[in-house]
Amino acid sequence: xxxxxxxxxxxxxxxxxxxxxxxxxxxxxxxxxxxxxxxxxxxxxxxxxxxxxxxxxxxxxxxxxxxxxxxxxxxxxxxxxxxxxxxxxxxxxxxxxxxxxxxxxxxxxxxxxxxxxxxxxxxxxxxxxxxxxxxxxxxxxxxxxxxxxxxxxxxxxxxxxxxxxxxxxxxxxxxxxxxxxxxxxxxxxxxxxxxxxxxxxxxxxxxxxxxxxxxxxxxxxxxxxxxxxxxxxxxxxxxxxxxxxxxxxxxxxxxxxxxxxxxxxxxxxxxxxxxxxxxxxxxxxxxxxxxxxxxxxxxxxxxxxxxxxxxxxxxxxxxxxxxxxxxxxxxxxxxxxxxxxxxxxxxxxxxxxxxxxxxxxxxxxxxxxxxxxxxxxxxxxxxxxxxxxxxxxxxxxxxxxxxxxxxxxxxxxxxxxxxxxxxxxxxxxxxxxxxxxxxxxxxxxxxxxxxxxxxxxxxxxxxxxxxxxxxxxxxxxxxxxxxxxxxxxxxxxxxxxxxxxxxxxxxxxx
Amino acid sequence: xxxxxxxxxxxxxxxxxxxxxxxxxxxxxxxxxxxxxxxxxxxxxxxxxxxxxxxxxxxxxxxxxxxxxxxxxxxxxxxxxxxxxxxxxxxxxxxxxxxxxxxxxxxxxxxxxxxxxxxxxxxxxxxxxxxxxxxxxxxxxxxxxxxxxxxxxxxxxxxxxxxxxxxxxxxxxxxxxxxxxxxxxxxxxxxxxxxxxxxxxxxxxxxxxxxxxxxxxxxxxxxxxxxxxxxxxxxxxxxxxxxxxxxxxxxxxxxxxxxxxxxxxxxxxxxxxxxxxxxxxxxxxxxxxxxxxxxxxxxxxxxxxxxxxxxxxxxxxxxxxxxxxxxxxxxxxxxxxxxxxxxxxxxxxxxxxxxxxxxxxxxxxxxxxxxxxxxxxxxxxxxxxxxxxxxxxxxx
Numbered sequence: 060x061x062x063x064x065x066x067x068x069x070x071x072x073x074x075x076x077x078x079x080x081x082x083x084x085x086x087x088x089x090x091x092x093x094x095x096x097x098x099x100x101x102x103x104x105x106x107x108x109x110x111x112x113x114x115x116x117x118x119x120x121x122x123x124x125x126x127x128x129x130x131x132x133x134x135x136x137x138x139x140x141x142x143x144x145x146x147x148x149x150x151x152x153x154x155x156x157x158x159x160x161x162x163x164x165x166x167x168x169x170x171x172x173x174x175x176x177x178x179x180x181x182x183x184x185x186x187x188x189x190x191x192x193x194x195x196x197x198x199x200x201x202x203x204x205x206x207x208x209x210x211x212x213x214x215x216x217x218x219x220x221x222x223x224x225x226x227x228x229x230x231x232x233x234x235x236x237x238x239x240x241x242x243x244x245x246x247x248x249x250x251x252x253x254x255x256x257x258x259x260x261x262x263x264x265x266x267x268x269x270x271x272x273x274x275x276x277x278x279x280x281x282x283x284x285x286x287x288x289x290x291x292x293x294x295x296x297x298x299x300x301x302x303x304x305x306x307x308x309x310x311x312x313x314x315x316x317x318x319x320x321x322x323x324x325x326x327x328x329x330x331x332x333x334x335x336x337x338x339x340x341x342x343x344x345x346x347x348x349x350x351x352x353x354x355x356x357x358x359x360x361x362x363x364x365x366x367x368x369x370x371x372x373x374x375x376x377x378x379x380x381x382x383x384x385x386x387x388x389x390x391x392x393x394x395x396x397x398x399x400x401x402x403x404x405x406x407x408x409x410x411x412x413x414x415x416x417x418x419x420x421x422x423x424x425x426x427x428x429x430x431x432x433x434x435x436x437x438x439x440x441x442x443x444x445x446x447x448x449x450x451x452x453x454x455x456x457x458x459x460x461x462x463x464x465x466x467x468x469x470x471x472x473x474x475x476x477x478x479x480x481x482x483x484x485x486x487x488x489x490x491x492x493x494x495x496x497x498x499x500x501x502x503x504x505x506x507x508x509x510x511x512x513x514x515x516x517x518x519x520x521x522x523x524x525x526x527x528x529x530x531x532x533x534x535x536x537x538x539x540x541x542x543x544x545x546x547x548x549x550x551x552x553x554x555x556x557x558x559x560x561x562x563x564x565x566x567x568x569x
Numbered sequence: 570x571x572x573x574x575x576x577x578x579x580x581x582x583x584x585x586x587x588x589x590x591x592x593x594x595x596x597x598x599x600x601x602x603x604x605x606x607x608x609x610x611x612x613x614x615x616x617x618x619x620x621x622x623x624x625x626x627x628x629x630x631x632x633x634x635x636x637x638x639x640x641x642x643x644x645x646x647x648x649x650x651x652x653x654x655x656x657x658x659x660x661x662x663x664x665x666x667x668x669x670x671x672x673x674x675x676x677x678x679x680x681x682x683x684x685x686x687x688x689x690x691x692x693x694x695x696x697x698x699x700x701x702x703x704x705x706x707x708x709x710x711x712x713x714x715x716x717x718x719x720x721x722x723x724x725x726x727x728x729x730x731x732x733x734x735x736x737x738x739x740x741x742x743x744x745x746x747x748x749x750x751x752x753x754x755x756x757x758x759x760x761x762x763x764x765x766x767x768x769x770x771x772x773x774x775x776x777x778x779x780x781x782x783x784x785x786x787x788x789x790x791x792x793x794x795x796x797x798x799x800x801x802x803x804x805x806x807x808x809x810x811x812x813x814x815x816x817x818x819x820x821x822x823x824x825x826x827x828x829x830x831x832x833x834x835x836x837x838x839x840x841x842x843x844x845x846x847x848x849x850x851x852x853x854x855x856x857x858x859x860x861x862x863x864x865x866x867x868x869x870x871x872x873x874x875x876x877x878x879x880x881x882x883x884x885x886x887x888x889x890x891x892x893x894x895x896x897x898x899x900x901x902x903x904x905x906x907x908x909x910x911x912x913x914x915x916x917x918x919x920x921x922x923x924x925x926x927x928x929x930x931x932x933x934x935x936x937x938x939x940x941x942x943x944x945x946x947x948x949x950x951x952x953x954x955x956x957x958x959x960x961x962x963x964x965x
Contacts, residue, residue, distance in 0.1 A: 257926060259924075277960065416698070419695075446926075
């Protein structure tokens with residue numbers, strides 16, 4: 060008699076249904092598992108056997124065969140312990156096998172019968188719902204994560220006994236009361252008002268947030284680069300339900316969804332500059348999402364960007380272009396979403412004090428070489444560049460006394476939201492959503508310059524020795540600035556401001 | 570050129586010796602008379618070589634055995650490098666005067682004219698914005714009255730002053746610390762080219778010599794020697810510029826320094842020079858007077874009874890204040906700086922350059938949005954009134 064129950068396997072950040080089939084028949088007393096299994100799946104039989112024994116279930120001396128279908132799909136993870144145990148219990152007659160119809164089970168077993176949490180519950184439950192299953196039995200620790208998905212019953216069980224009691228109808232299962240949803244939307248993130256002075260950087264961040272432009276900060280050590288970047292997610296528009304689900308899926312697969320529940324804040328990821336290509340992009344035999352993907356819908360902050368290995372920086376190029384990371388394996392290629400805002404920071408020279416001649420003794424050549432470590436293709440994808448100076452103590456004290464609300468996060472976010480609304484209106488029915496995504500064609504359509512502005516740009520193009528690429532970038536930025544200012548047509552002052560943020564190669568060695 | 574090809578090669582042979590044993594070569598030349606007789610005489614007259622050490626003797630014999638430096642001659646011809654030897658009439662008189670005059674000069678372009686005054690402008694390689702402006706000011710103003718600038722074509726003050734001089738239409742002379750066909754620093758390639766066309770680049774080192782540290786102090790003695798007056802624009806407390814100053818004093822050249830602010834490290838050396846008796850280059854006229862030998866320098870003294878009797882004071886007091894001087898911060902530009910904001914920006918930047926954020930903070934105008942300031946700064950930059958380097962705004 061074959062008993063079957065559904066569980067899932069992770070492919071990238073999606074899940075696919077796997078059916079656990081258990082057959083108990085006469086023969087030599089042994090347990091066999093088949094179905095293209097990796098090491099930790101194969102070990103399941105030992106954990107199941109001992110856990111069942113410790114739960115007081117005696118396994119008869121019969122031949123037990125476990126198959127995980129589809130057999131062609133490679134299986135990794137520890138979520139198969141619980142479904143195998145459940146199917147085995149049904150096969151041994153502890154409850155009718157019909158009880159397992161339409162049920163999704165995932166969980167890892169300890170030897171004492173405890174059910175331990177597993178990774179990727181969120182996409183698995185989503186897949187279960189899609190397949191039309193009616194209930195999920197999950198580890199207690201993952202239950203909240205599962206409850207995020209509506210339209211399917213979630214039962215959390217802390218031990219094998221609990222699950223057995225539930226399946227036999229002896230307990231109602233989902234006994235724990237619905238916890239109050241964790242509110243992390245407001246307050247938790249830091250405020251720009253804490254950053255005294257530095258209006259220039261704040262303004263630049265506001266523009267970057269409004270148009271989804273990638274940003275490069277050049278600043279001496281201790282100027283507050285990290286502090287500023289950390290506050291950037293707080294002025295981005297609030298994360299939508301759909302986005303939250305997508306981000307949470309990534310974190311779920313990475314096993315980082317602590318405490319369960321959806322992620323309600325835009326992520327801020329700041330990898331150390333020693334990060335490897337795999338750490339950034341993701342990797343493994345069946346790939347896990349990397350740091351780039353964890354910044355999905357949020358901010359990826361690369362401090363000391365010139366110290367990252369060039370291979371690590373090159374890996375950013377694809378996600379910056381396609382908004383996703385593709386990892387190819389012989390069996391399949393996996394896709395991780397990675398739509399993030401890149402904020403890179405670096406010192407202006409090896410000693411960090413350029414262009415202050417009183418303190419910096421680096422030669423022009425050293426400065427050039429230092430900044431030259433940023434590759435051209437990466438710089439091409441960064442629209443804005445802003446310098447940040449050290450703030451003097453007097454200035455710091457003065458600002459501390461009179462906090463300006465104008466550059467607090469709340470006011471900035473409000474302006475950003477308005478600018479975003481304008482963009483949504485503009486790009487309704489288009490492929491793109493933000494000004495930063497405009498190509499040359501879109502710039503021609505959406506950034507209309509008046510005659511006077513046009514002739515102004517003509518003179519600027521010559522006198523500042525702009526390249527055509529930086530010319531287009533200036534227009535894109537000017538569009539965002541006009542959106543922020545609430546102006547329909549790009550004017551001269553917007554162009555002038557945009558020119559101030561033109562990229563590093565123009566200004567340092569243009 | 571056939572007739573003196575051999576003579577030229579013999580001179581190059583001596584020039585090669587000058588590279589390794591300059592002092593010994595001078596002695597040898599004194600014994601033999603000139604480079605031609607030196608070449609002809611060496612194999613036989615080993616007796617006169619007593620002034621040399623054993624090592625130098627070996628070196629000399631080896632060099633003689635290698636024969637005439639044909640490849641060097643070819644290199645010079647191919648590189649269109651010109652030479653002038655101390656035995657020739659065309660050798661600069663100013664150099665002939667100094668104690669350790671180089672045996673041969675290699676150059677590209679035209680040598681300085683003998684009867685025109687030349688000013689050497691030198692200073693720090695990593696100069697401040699103030700130094701840059703001062704160097705350009707003096708280079709330009711000197712050129713406008715027909716005084717060429719000689720310097721080291723280095724980064725910073727040297728090159729800036731020379732470039733400004735060339736731009737104002739006057740010749741300039743660059744003395745290199747490497748072979749005359751080597752462009753160092755490479756970032757001054759453009760300046761190098763212009764120098765070879767309007768003025769010249771000069772070096773005492775053999776063509777192809779690399780820019781090695783020991784060559785620069787040697788080169789400095791030629792900078793001061795080729796000039797009539799040495800002007801130091803910016804120098805730290807310890808600066809290679811003082812090597813040039815020492816040479817200038819030894820060679821009897823006037824030394825002037827551009828005064829700076831007390832707190833500027835880069836002006837410390839200059840201010841100290843002035844305190845020690847160098848002239849203060851507070852305007853171009855002061856330099857020009859010094860070139861004519863009519864400087865008002867040092868005539869400001871306490872009025873003691875003795876001087877009163879000499880009948881000096883009235884004239885001296887008049888000399889302290891020259892009749893007409895051009896102030897570096899020219900009033901002509903004022904017209905471009907109209908408008909309240911521009912005015913305020915200019916006032917701040919005259920004080921010290923700064924980043925947009927610093928300017929914003931120093932303006933202290935709470936009603937002004939940062940974006941308005943950025944727009945204004947960009948406009949000033951486009952109009953050519955401001956310069957932005959690495960995010961720092963300076964007056965052009």
